[in-house]
Amino acid sequence: MYAYDELDRTIINERVSEFRDQVKRRLSGELTEDEFKMLRLQNGVYLQLHAYMFRVAIPYGTLSSKQLRALAHVARRYDRGYGHFTTRQNIQFNWIKLAELPDALADLAEVGIHAMQTSGNNTRNVTSDQWAGVAPGEVEDPRIWSELLRQYTTLHPEFSFLPRKFKFAITASDHDRAAIKVHDIGLRLYKNEAGETGFEVLVGGGLGRTPFIGKTIKPFVHGHDLLSYVEAILRVYNQYGRRDNIYKARIKILVHELGIEKFAKEVEEEWLQMRDSALAIDDSVIEDIRSRFSYPAYEKLPHMPEELKKAAHDPHFEAWRKNSVAPHKVTGYSIVTLSLKPVGGPPGDATADQMDAIADLADKYSFGEIRVGHEQNLALPHVARRDLPVLWKALDRIGVATPNVNLVSDIIACPGLDYCSLANARSIPIAQELTRRFANHETANMIGRLHVNISGCINACGHHHVGHIGILGVEKNGEEFYQITIGGRADEKAEVGTLIGPAVPYGEVADVVEDIVEAYLALRARPDELFIDTVKRLGVEPFKERVYATR
Amino acid sequence: MPLVKGGKITADPLILVADEADIPGEGAILISAARFLGDAEALSLRAGRTAVIWPNNRDVDDLVPYLGRLAAVALVFPTFRDGRAYSQARLLRERHGFKGELRATGQVLRDQFVFMLRAGFDAFEVKKQSDAEAFAATVKRYSVFYQPTGDGRITALHRRMQLRHSESAGQ
Amino acid sequence: MTSPLEQKKIRITGPSMVTANRTWDGVVIYRTASQSWSADLSDAAIVRTSDEARALLTESIADDIGAIGAYIAPVEIKDSGKIKPGNLREHIRSEGVTIDLPVPA
Numbered sequence: 160m161y162a163y164d165e166l167d168r169t170i171i172n173e174r175v176s177e178f179r180d181q182v183k184r185r186l187s188g189e190l191t192e193d194e195f196k197m198l199r200l201q202n203g204v205y206l207q208l209h210a211y212m213f214r215v216a217i218p219y220g221t222l223s224s225k226q227l228r229a230l231a232h233v234a235r236r237y238d239r240g241y242g243h244f245t246t247r248q249n250i251q252f253n254w255i256k257l258a259e260l261p262d263a264l265a266d267l268a269e270v271g272i273h274a275m276q277t278s279g280n281n282t283r284n285v286t287s288d289q290w291a292g293v294a295p296g297e298v299e300d301p302r303i304w305s306e307l308l309r310q311y312t313t314l315h316p317e318f319s320f321l322p323r324k325f326k327f328a329i330t331a332s333d334h335d336r337a338a339i340k341v342h343d344i345g346l347r348l349y350k351n352e353a354g355e356t357g358f359e360v361l362v363g364g365g366l367g368r369t370p371f372i373g374k375t376i377k378p379f380v381h382g383h384d385l386l387s388y389v390e391a392i393l394r395v396y397n398q399y400g401r402r403d404n405i406y407k408a409r410i411k412i413l414v415h416e417l418g419i420e421k422f423a424k425e426v427e428e429e430w431l432q433m434r435d436s437a438l439a440i441d442d443s444v445i446e447d448i449r450s451r452f453s454y455p456a457y458e459k460l461p462h463m464p465e466e467l468k469k470a471a472h473d474p475h476f477e478a479w480r481k482n483s484v485a486p487h488k489v490t491g492y493s494i495v496t497l498s499l500k501p502v503g504g505p506p507g508d509a510t511a512d513q514m515d516a517i518a519d520l521a522d523k524y525s526f527g528e529i530r531v532g533h534e535q536n537l538a539l540p541h542v543a544r545r546d547l548p549v550l551w552k553a554l555d556r557i558g559v560a561t562p563n564v565n566l567v568s569d570i571i572a573c574p575g576l577d578y579c580s581l582a583n584a585r586s587i588p589i590a591q592e593l594t595r596r597f598a599n600h601e602t603a604n605m606i607g608r609l610h611v612n613i614s615g616c617i618n619a620c621g622h623h624h625v626g627h628i629g630i631l632g633v634e635k636n637g638e639e640f641y642q643i644t645i646g647g648r649a650d651e652k653a654e655v656g657t658l659i660g661p662a663v664p665y666g667e668v669a670d671v672v673e674d675i676v677e678a679y680l681a682l683r684a685r686p687d688e689l690f691i692d693t694v695k696r697l698g699v700e701p702f703k704e705r706v707y708a709t710r
Numbered sequence: 711m712p713l714v715k716g717g718k719i720t721a722d723p724l725i726l727v728a729d730e731a732d733i734p735g736e737g738a739i740l741i742s743a744a745r746f747l748g749d750a751e752a753l754s755l756r757a758g759r760t761a762v763i764w765p766n767n768r769d770v771d772d773l774v775p776y777l778g779r780l781a782a783v784a785l786v787f788p789t790f791r792d793g794r795a796y797s798q799a800r801l802l803r804e805r806h807g808f809k810g811e812l813r814a815t816g817q818v819l820r821d822q823f824v825f826m827l828r829a830g831f832d833a834f835e836v837k838k839q840s841d842a843e844a845f846a847a848t849v850k851r852y853s854v855f856y857q858p859t860g861d862g863r864i865t866a867l868h869r870r871m872q873l874r875h876s877e878s879a880g881q
Numbered sequence: 882m883t884s885p886l887e888q889k890k891i892r893i894t895g896p897s898m899v900t901a902n903r904t905w906d907g908v909v910i911y912r913t914a915s916q917s918w919s920a921d922l923s924d925a926a927i928v929r930t931s932d933e934a935r936a937l938l939t940e941s942i943a944d945d946i947g948a949i950g951a952y953i954a955p956v957e958i959k960d961s962g963k964i965k966p967g968n969l970r971e972h973i974r975s976e977g978v979t980i981d982l983p984v985p986a
Contacts, residue, residue, distance in 0.1 A: 402794075433805075447874070
């Protein structure tokens with residue numbers, strides 16, 4: 160947990176005052192909507208179908224229990240009692256009133272939470288691995304660098320009016336849980352042969368209308384040079400990114416149009432002129448940030464405590480433990496994922512009551528810390544294995560212990576047409592129906608790891624391009640139709656999925672997914688060949704045949 | 711359109727001269743980049759002071775040789791959302807050491823004053839009278855800054871480390 | 882349900898109305914025949930030609946303080962004269978989300 164100090168809190172408070180003034184001037188008419196829109200976006204305030212939507216930042220997906228309770232308070236006091244966790248580790252509230260936003264922000268500021276730059280053409284939340292700091296085999300905690308980047312990018316005077324939004328992600332593990340390859344800048348932290356900490360820097364990844372997998376612009380940037388190198392990239396983008404067409408304004412288009420070699424050269428030229436500037440990071444700076452991250456005082460605990468041995472007799476507990484509990488780098492501890500994908504429920508939502516209950520459980524069993532993952536689930540990162548049985552009972556009571564993590568019913572979905580003014584079709588009811596079709600735990604387990612991603616429009620907030628099964632809502636003659644892709648993935652082997660055929664109507668989507676799953680079960684080489692590997696081995700043809708045989 | 715300089719509304723010392731109009735023999739003038747580059751040597755050495763409006767979609771490199779002789783450089787925000795001039799400003803100030811007046815023109819609104827100051831602007835052709843009047847109060851909105859620019863303000867990170875050293879030094 | 886935010890040319894194919902969101906709280910509102918806004922669809926002014934639609938939209942957009950994001954949307958007029966939303970998007974804006982909220986609203 161990073162501890163904000165007086166200086167960090169001052170920036171947040173000054174931002175709240177500024178926004179309060181801007182809202183006042185908007186409501187009085189002194190600011191037109193055209194002048195106000197970009198300002199409110201820079202504070203995470205969108206206009207949706209029925210109301211404003213308020214997107215609050217959860218920097219690199221880490222929350223304290225106090226902060227989670229503050230989010231619950233906002234949900235209760237200013238909204239309709241629930242919030243939605245997003246694919247960028249943020250939280251969204253869907254019914255907030257503009258006139259009350261400054262107060263909501265002030266309440267959040269008291270616990271160091273803000274909504275700066277969660278929207279608009281600026282640098283957004285720096286996301287990371289939700290298991291950062293506790294995953295076995297991690298090089299070092301990527302959140303330290305995420306925090307460094309967060310500070311560097313917050314209210315940056317040169318880069319607050321970029322051609323378009325700009326997203327960073329950082330990973331420090333071999334298995335990339337942060338999807339760095341589909342970000343504008345993706346950073347893979349590692350140590351070179353000399354043992355120096357640095358980053359492979361990728362640029363130009365992104366989803367949306369024109370998905371691209373990021374390309375390596377520099378294989379190793381020393382940690383000391385991270386900020387100056389990022390500044391060089393941002394400066395080239397700010398000056399040369401397209402501003403004539405919003406669909407061609409992301410950095411991925413600039414990289415594509417110039418080619419990665421030419422783009423890298425432009426950045427290198429710029430960088431060489433400023434690498435030894437005030438942005439050079441020395442070790443004392445890293446140490447200062449590292450020192451403000453507090454880590455738990457772990458006890459020396461056994462890997463197989465009595466409590467766990469006893470609980471192994473309970474098949475429901477075991478089913479959950481095998482699904483939702485992951486190894487921790489410290490013996491005797493574990494990382495627990497809380498599924499926000501209950502059968503029949505909207506994916507990624509949590510009620511204020513659930514948030515409060517989870518905060519209490521975090522205090523009792525996770526040193527007061529919670530994580531938010533881009534798959535729209537939460538995690539408790541420091542749970543002693545002896546506490547797993549009692550924790551499970553509590554999680555089950557509040558409805559966040561569905562043992563479906565990473566399975567077919569662990570669906571990632573955008574809010575879709577039920578909420579979003581950009582959408583062409585609904586996504587939540589599709590997700591709900593799928594969770595009902597695959598509610599049987601044994602079946603889901605038998606199918607194995609299978610990521611289904613649903614987006615209600617081409618903006619791809621559900622990350623459908625990189626879903627093992629991707630579902631994209633489109634509109635045909637006023638009706639909701641859905642294009643289905645398979646074979647996408649978001650990890651270190653990132654790939655964009657392939658369309659299997661013509662779009663299918665709303666009522667048939669769940670049937671199509673069942674057909675795809677049945678095809679996989681019939682075609683897989685072994686029970687443990689994952690869906691994604693079967694698709695890789697066989698291509699889309701056999702799936703296409705199965706789905707469209709009778710359509 | 712009021713000009714704000716030195717934190718308050720002032721009379722504009724520069725006269726804008728249209729491309730078709732004659733250049734006066736003396737007095738401070740503001741002319742387009744195209745016109746200036748058409749006769750840069752002479753214009754940068756004329757008796758009166760010369761200032762240039764530089765478009766936001768052109769590298770400042772072509773202007774760099776004349777910077778030492780210019781009264782001011784005016785950069786452009788065609789809409790407030792087009793942030794290219796922020797990069798141009800920082801390059802002029804920090805890379806090329808430009809010491810003259812750096813003026814923000816175009817759609818210059820209150821809520822960008824702090825960013826503009828930090829990027830190196832010190833004169834502002836402000837679109838709205840009320841915004842110009844609010845300049846002094848607006849620039850006090852923020853007292854802590856995370857990242858270094860050429861404005862010389864200490865970053866939060868370094869302030870923090872200074873505090874730490876002085877704490878431990880005091881022990 | 883192609884997002885009306887992408888509307889460029891104004892061309893209507895049936896009875897239509899202008900809708901927006903209220904500035905201070907984001908609530909869905911409809912332009913009335915008396916130059917004001919109402920949260921009730923039955924108060925919406927109905928236009929039947931592209932020219933009428935353009936005119937209504939222009940005067941709606943000028944009312945910038947009270948409403949934002951005004952655009953033209955289709956309606957369905959029942960035999961009884963009752964105005965109903967003309968597509969799924971407007972149905973959702975008028976009736977609410979098609980799913981149950983996690984807590985009673």
